[in-house]
Amino acid sequence: MIDHILSLLIAIPLFGAVAVSFWPSQRAGDFRLIALSVLLLELLTGLSLFLFFDNQNTGFQLSETADWITLPIGSLGTVSIDYALAVDGISFPLVLLAVVVLFVGMISSWSINQKTRAYFALYLVLSASIIGCFLAQDFFLFYLFFEFMLLPMYFLIGLWGGPRREYAALKFFVYTFFGSLLILIVMIGLYLSVIDPIETARAVGILGPEDLVQTDVILQIQQWLADGRIGTDQLVHTFRFSYLSDAGNYIPGSILSPETEFILFGIPVRLLAFWFLFIGFAVKLPVVPVHTWLPDAHVEAPTPISVVLAGILLKIGGYGFIRIVDGFFPVEAQYSMVPLAVLGMISIVYGGFNALGQSDLKKMIAYSSVSHMGFVLLGIAAFTAEGINGAIYQMVSHGVLSSMLFLLAGVIYDRTHDRKIDNYRGLIGPMPRYTVLTGIAFFASLGLPGFSGFVGELFTLMGAFQAAALPVWVPALSTLGIVLAAAYFLWTYQRMFFGSFWYKNDSSIRLTDLTIRETALLVPLAILSVLLGILPGLLFDMTGPTVQAWLERLQ
Helix, strand or coil: CHHHHHHHHHHHHHHHHHHHHHCCCCCHHHHHHHHHHHHHHHHHHHHHHHHCCCCCCCCCEEEEEEEEEEEECHHHCEEEEEEEEEECCCCHHHHHHHHHHHHHHHHHHHHCCCCHHHHHHHHHHHHHHHHHHHHECEHHHHHHHHHHCHHHHHHHHHHHCCCCHHHHHHHHHHHHHHHHHHHHHHHHHHHHHEECHHHHHHHHCCCCCCCCCCHHHHHHHHHHHHHCCCCHHHCEEECEHHHHCCHHHECCCCCCCCCCCCEECCEEHHHHHHHHHHHHHHHHCCCCCCCCHHHHHHHHCCHHHHHHHHHHHCHHHHHHHHHHHHHHCHHHHHHCHHHHHHHHHHHHHHHHHHHHCCCEHHHHHHHHHHHHHHHHHHHHHHCCHHHHHHHHHHHHHHHHHHHHHHHHHHHHHHHHCCCEHHHEECCCCCCHHHHHHHHHHHHHHCCCCCCHHHHHHHHHHHHHHHCCCCCCHHHHHHCHHHHHHHHHHHHHHHHHHCCCCEECCCCCCCCCCCCHHHHHHHHHHHHHHHHHHHCCHHHHHHHHHHHHHHHHHHC
């Protein structure tokens, strides 16, 4: 079981989706219990990875590899696609975040009472796709999971969302699908340019089917490839991440080889491919100006889907920047540091100003996500250990806090069906527990020391200030995002919770405080934010060694 624990993380929700789909009963409670049991098992399986993960091992761990598709294509060589899974210090924290957020979203789905069979089946399929993205070590496999997320998310917003759910779902689908097409174009170009040195060694006869792989064999194949001593019909092309990130595996003269001289529209093809990948993942993060789908999706999505969307789905964009964009195109990434950092700065400031101007609580939180994820891009663009570690930390912190924020927005909406900030006053009276937990979420999100939000923003800014290639004004202006966050969170808190109780639409309405289920959802997230804030080593011990080794390899 340990040998296939990563496959189990993908299989558990998939089998759960099948069970929900074919369960003979029509009772909504049965579907809820199945889905809850499945994601509880998923959470326990994910947390059990702590028992096997070595923080000091900078390579991939718990690897699972199997031949999936092998297709000879004549003079063009052989297509080789592997079922390859693994975790390292970059992906492991995000896998842990995913299982926690998906479980929280499942509990908050308890109030879903329409089309429950379809809802919980789609939710479980979405869960498997998200986990698969963080585990996949083959670009083709990653792309399948990445694309497959579109369908369940489209239906979850379009069928269970608010009044403008069809518009929001379509906008989400179109934006993300456009980004996926750009990623697909580059994926094909990389496949045509890269070989699997081990399988190619077997194809040319210097390595037997059962022989152990030695480093000198790989180096020999790479040298033969550079010398043009291997026929094109003997080349075994691959999508494996580890081979795509090694310049020695690129075919000389291929379209995306590091030495390529191909020019398209006056731009080097590798630089163009870098920006295609960047835009594809920028839509998911999202980065200004390809962010406009996010506020609509958040406002119209049901609360559990907003939790999943902000808590973990956006993080696939940041993970893609680190693992794929920078991993496959490190020279182009360092060449483009300034425009990338500027885009991060714009996202931080633009998202902050927009959040400040919102009257809808959910929309304010959505724009705050745009601002906070801008820090992730800034840290990645810095290309320093502090910046990358800070970006990963910020993703985990934002995943916890944004889940908490959308749950809190859902609490008040469930009671009044009203999200207008100006329609509430003095909530501290009838809802004291809600007031305390909202205060914790707001203060943590604005970057108060002692909470996780402070650590993530601090390290991304430190990394940006230490990057010699970045003008100092870029991180300096980015600090404005912290000021804006304090403004929109504190102003919202003051308007909604202080003074005598008053509700605009009905001054006589009686609001109840948090239920046991709502408290059980929110308190662990608040505790987790505090733990990460006062013990940042819990996360940095996982990411630090891997990030340092990753930077040394790329530079």
